[in-house]
Amino acid sequence: MGDSTNIKVGPLDSMLEHNGAYGPYGGAYIPPVLEGQLKKLADFFDEEVKTDDFKNEFIRILKQYVGRPSPLYYAKNLSDYVGSKIYLKREDLNHTGSHKINNCIGQILLAKKMGAKEIIAETGAGQHGVATATASAILGIPCKVFMGEIDVERQALNVRRMRLLGAEVIPTNLGSRTLKDAVDAALGYYIQNPESFYLLGSHVGPHPYPRMVGYFQSVIGNEARQQILAEEGKLPKHIFAAVGGGSNAIGLFSGFLADDEVEIHGAEGGGEGIYPNTAATLSFGKPAVFQGTMSYCLVDDEGNPIPSKSIAAGLDYPGISPQHAHMKDSGRAKYYPVTDAEAVEAYKLLSRLEGITPAIESSHAVALAMKVLKNKGELAIVNVSGRGDKDVEREM
Structure with a gap:
């Protein structure tokens, strides 16, 4: 399957609405x-x-x-456990171990x-x-x-x-x-x-x-779209990715944005599950200018950025992609906080069931997929944005 997948980026015009907005x-x-x-x-x-x-x-x-295209792997053991048909987009297999x-x-x-x-x-x-x-x-x-x-x-x-x-x-x-x-x-x-x-x-x-990051990461969604059609002959009902700044998620989502029948889900770093002990910017933040762009941001009562908190260093960020902000407001995608405890459980579970140890960031997406897809019998793709070697030695 990998050799038949066409590696392509873009199209560029799909990345923006107008001049960076x-x-x-x-x-x-x-x-x-x-x-x-x-x-x-x-x-x-x-x-x-x-x-x-x-x-x-x-x-x-x-x-x-890099080793592209990255495989789209049918996770049968995880699918049986959850009660839905789940494919994993294996960005963890790229050279250096992530997207x-x-x-x-x-x-x-x-x-x-x-x-x-x-x-x-x-x-x-x-x-x-x-x-x-x-x-x-x-x-x-x-x-x-x-x-x-x-x-x-x-x-x-x-x-x-x-x-x-x-x-x-x-x-x-x-x-x-x-x-x-x-x-x-x-x-x-x-x-x-x-x-x-x-x-x-x-x-x-x-x-x-x-604009640049979305373009270069669009290889993920372009590949995943071709691969799921080759394997299943149809598009998935759901796609999932972890969202910190937002690049791995935009990479996957970009391949399916025009397909209204595909439901898009982003998993944010929910931390301890209690605001402000969280990095769930789209769930708890407000529109603000932060680090050069207008988007959602975790802020205090005066509108100043506040520290985010997540077990995942890659999700531990109070800002968010402006495209994710627009997708939230428009309703094209839904975003949910996933707690540290839920992510750790998914980290351990995927390791045991599939022999795949995901990054703790990616584990948030796995945890969300398990929750949304429980006993639904539906087809889904989860982006495993990175491998979890870096997290093994930490207290889990």
Whole structure:
């Protein structure tokens, strides 16, 4: 099945409604020092990805180096346990162990063509940091990765991997010392060093980042759509993905947005299940400008961002993709908080039933699918966005 799946991205026109806006969300709320740089990046991206040379090189690396297409695996044991037919989109089998490598290869190809001498990035769970370090190594560009001190501790294995790959890992003690603060630190460095190329890892931030990330991650949904039609001869009734910033979810969802019969479900980091001890931005947040874009954000009574809390470092973020915000408001997708305890149980269960240990981030999507699909007898796809090696040594 994998060899017959066509690896493709886009189409680009499906990513946006107008000039970086997803309904009332999106845009670029940035210091003047970055306006010219991001306008140059937006224009270069829009022109470059239309060329056959760029698309062919991107797809060649995805196929020969990353290992795409990733399989769509029928999880029979899980299906029998839940009472619905569940397929897993195996992004955990990509080189580096997650979906993050798709976007990193695409953006670093752009950086090379723009003549960038340095890559900077942020990471929470470390998967984006590892993917950035990996892509920087293969394409020959130095990189710096910013990471909150708490995440450096709880994702120590990935920190070691990044350093082995040649990246400079820069811990930050700002704020809550998690993903939000890593983004702040990386943006601060970028403002001081605008000649660097900032490789933003999720579907957040100012235009053109959501547009670019959505485009590069669309390979997930394009593949999954072809694969489920080849296996079942029909589209799924449900699709599920974990939502932190939103990139793996947008990647899967993009392949089915036009299919009204496909119900779209996003699993947020519900933390302890009590606001504000949560990272469930779409469930408990409000529209606000945060880190360069207008979207939902967890805020206090004065509208200031507040720390998020989740067992999953990759979901531990108070903001959200502007496209997810628009999909929530329009009703095209539904988003639910999944507690730490529910995610841990799904983490253990999938390991025992299928011999697949998902990232604790992906476990949120598995947990939500188990709840929604219980004894429904319906067809579904769950995006396993990353593998769980990084989480095994933690207290579960």
